[in-house]
Amino acid sequence: MADVLRWGLISTAKINDKLIQAMKGSKRHQLAAVASRNLDKSKVYAREKGINRAYGSYEELLADPDVDVVYNPLPNHLHAEWTIKAIQAGKHVLCEKPFVLTLEEMDAVEAAAREHGKVVQEAFMYRHHPQTLKVKEMLDQGVIGKVGMIRGVFTFLLEDPENVRLKPEWGGGSLWDVGVYPISYIRTMLGMEPEEVLCWQELGPTGVDVAFGGEMRFAGKLLAQFQSGFATTHYTSMEILGDKGSLQIPVPFGPGKSTSINLFLDRDPQKVDIKGMELYLGELDDMAECIWHGKTPRVTLDDTRRNTKVLLACLESANTGKAVRV
Ligand SMILES: NC(=O)c1ccc[n+]([C@@H]2O[C@H](COP(=O)([O-])OP(=O)(O)OC[C@H]3O[C@@H](n4cnc5c(N)ncnc54)[C@H](OP(=O)(O)O)[C@@H]3O)[C@@H](O)[C@H]2O)c1
Incomplete structure (x- = not known):
């Protein structure tokens, strides 16, 4: 070997x-x-x-x-x-x-x-990082109780008119570029798929969305919300609200070698420090484990298919102005 x-x-x-x-x-x-x-x-x-x-x-x-x-x-x-x-x-x-x-x-x-x-x-580099695994573990252990709401955002200012992200026929737009992150995060943390989505978009001069926002309804009275965009400065965040407490993840998609999240129990904020890693090494090592030892990829093709289905439903909703069942 x-x-x-x-x-x-x-x-x-x-x-x-x-x-x-x-x-x-x-x-x-x-x-x-x-x-x-x-x-x-x-x-x-x-x-x-x-x-x-x-x-x-x-x-x-x-x-x-x-x-x-x-x-x-x-x-x-x-x-x-x-x-x-x-x-x-x-x-x-x-x-x-x-x-x-x-x-x-x-x-x-x-x-x-x-x-x-x-x-x-x-x-999806963030999926392999210890911070992501820790948040998922805390949710599974019920640290914040039953989750009822989750929301996330990823925006950055895209000023170069020649950037490939602005070409509609090349899969441009903020949803495909960065909206994929909060949507993937929401699905990963909840471990299920939305039943329905309702979305809105603002189109830029080239015809791609430069701002995208959506609501998702899950089974079990669970609501989620996400936003992505090219028209505001770089900003990322995820928040997860449970019936015993809540979690705030200030750097959900790009955490580094040391990072922290905020846990709120009975309104008292607590900083949870997490030993991280070189962000992009996780996906490389996961590939090595899969290739050499037959491990199942952390991001399976089935997971990717489900994420894609949600993204397509979001686009359909924004284009038609109607809620779309996933
Ligand atoms: N995971 C992350 O953190 C992350 C961050 C940024 C981007 N991305 C993803 O990575 C991909 C690349 O993003 P990037 O910003 O690195 O792109 P980029 O710098 O524009 O590079 C794209 C490369 O594609 C090649 N290419 C082939 N056909 C092309 C064509 N018709 N027009 C232009 N380039 C063409 C070019 O390489 P040659 O000229 O050498 O052939 C070019 O350097 C995107 O899918 C993006 O979503 C992921």
Whole structure:
């Protein structure tokens, strides 16, 4: 059994830096190759980042027998296409969020993963962090009692008019980009799916949503609320309200090596300190465990399918102005 996982990066996306940083501190992961649509760009990138091999097309990287697993950080509309190509080339795949933009794409990725027996996972880095696991454990232990409400937000100011996140045909918009986080967080913490959603959006000049908000109704008289946007400064937060207390998570999606959450019992705030980790290492290590030891991915394809269904219902609701059953 190999003890080093050899990663291939398809593209020189900015987000790669987070994974490269996480890999630096680990002996289990090795940056084997990078591919770009332009060979010169790829070579310069490889030199700068200390990557051994540089390719001038994604296809060449997929044909490299010394790449075990591919990281897919392409623009959203290319996620399914290149994840499937990588699987068909015999690679395991960690693919950025949003994993797919339609359920048809989801069907195709799942079919390819099943046919080729590969580990394929959506790169929701926050799901692997000790803070997220601690919040879930506290809820399961009933620390704040029966949960009745949960709400979350992820916004940042997007000022570059050329940014791929503003192209409607590329899966642009704040819901697909950052709304995915509070929706995934809500579903993960409650361990169930909403029955119905009712959403609103504000469209920007290119036709993508620059502000998105929604209400979700779950079984058991449980309500949730989320917001995402490109028109206000960077802000993230989650709050979970129970009948014995509540939890406030100030940095729910990007916690680091040390972090804290606030627990309110009988109105008294208590800071709960949590020993964290390098944020992006969790998803890499989870892939290694799945590939080497047959572990079930923390973010399963079924989980991703359910998240996608909710996202699509939210879009339908915002587009039609009506509540949509999930
Ligand atoms: N998990 C997280 O924390 C996190 C954070 C940020 C972004 N993301 C996700 O990561 C993905 C990439 O985001 P990013 O901000 O890193 O993107 P980016 O810097 O714009 O990179 C996207 C890359 O895709 C490649 N590409 C292929 N076809 C392209 C086309 N037609 N137009 C433009 N680029 C094309 C380009 O690489 P080459 O030129 O080298 O081929 C480009 O560098 C998105 O899906 C996003 O949702 C996740």
